[in-house]
Amino acid sequence: MYEDDQLTTDQVVDGLKEALAQGITNGSDQASAVDGYLKNQFIRIVFPPDAAKVESRLRQLGLGNEVDKFIVSMNRGAERAANEAKPIFLQAIKEMTIEDAWGILKGEEDAATQYLKRTTSASLERKFQPIIAQSLNEVSATRYYTDLVSTYNKIPFVEKVNPDLDQYVTEQAIQGLFVLISEEEVKIRRDPTARTTKLLQKVFGNQSSSGHSRY
Numbered sequence: 001m002y003e004d005d006q007l008t009t010d011q012v013v014d015g016l017k018e019a020l021a022q023g024i025t026n027g028s029d030q031a032s033a034v035d036g037y038l039k040n041q042f043i044r045i046v047f048p049p050d051a052a053k054v055e056s057r058l059r060q061l062g063l064g065n066e067v068d069k070f071i072v073s074m075n076r077g078a079e080r081a082a083n084e085a086k087p088i089f090l091q092a093i094k095e096m097t098i099e100d101a102w103g104i105l106k107g108e109e110d111a112a113t114q115y116l117k118r119t120t121s122a123s124l125e126r127k128f129q130p131i132i133a134q135s136l137n138e139v140s141a142t143r144y145y146t147d148l149v150s151t152y153n154k155i156p157f158v159e160k161v162n163p164d165l166d167q168y169v170t171e172q173a174i175q176g177l178f179v180l181i182s183e184e185e186v187k188i189r190r191d192p193t194a195r196t197t198k199l200l201q202k203v204f205g206n207q208s209s210s211g212h213s214r215y
Helices: 009-032 049-060 064-093 098-105 111-138 141-153 165-190 198-210
Strands: none
Touching: 009 064, 009 098, 009 111, 009 165, 009 198, 049 064, 049 141, 064 111, 064 141, 064 165, 098 111, 111 141, 111 165, 141 165, 165 198
C-alpha cells in the first residue's frame, strides 16, 4: 500500500476518479447548454479548415447569412450531443490504475484530463460520431452544409471540396469537452472551494500543503 502524507492508495484512486467525474459532469453540462459551444470562444466550432475558402467565397457572393446559419447549426449539433458523452467518459475512468492515479496526482494541472484524452479519444470518437451525425441532421446542419458546398462547387474554375462534416464536428466537439474538463480539473487543484466532497478536500488539500503541487 502506497502512502503519501497519510493518503492511502484507495483514497488517491477514488479521489482522482471523483475529480474526473466532477469535471466530466460539469464540463458536459456546460457544453450541452444552449450556446455552450457557440458562445464560448475557446470551443466554438467554426467552418471546417478544409472548406475555409468556401466560407470566404460564399460571403463574397452575399450568402453570409446562410453561412452563419450553418455555423450555428454545427454548434447546436455539438451541444445536443455533448450530454450523451457523459456516460462514455464516466465508464472510461473506471479503468484507471493505481500507477495512473499517483502519476496524475503528482502531475501537471491538467494531468487527469490528459490521461482521459490519451485513454478514451479513439473509442470516444467511434461512439460519439453517430450521435453527432444524428444531432447534425436534427438541427439541419447536414442540409445547410450540403447546400453550401453544392453552391460553391458550381462556381466556375473552383477546386471542388466536400470535407467529412460528421468527422470534423465529432473531433471538434470532443476537443471542446476536453477543454472544459481541463478547466474543471484546474479549479479543483487550485481552488479549495471547488473541492465539493471530503475526499476531494483530503486528496487535493494534502497535495497543496505537502508541497507536491505548485498550487
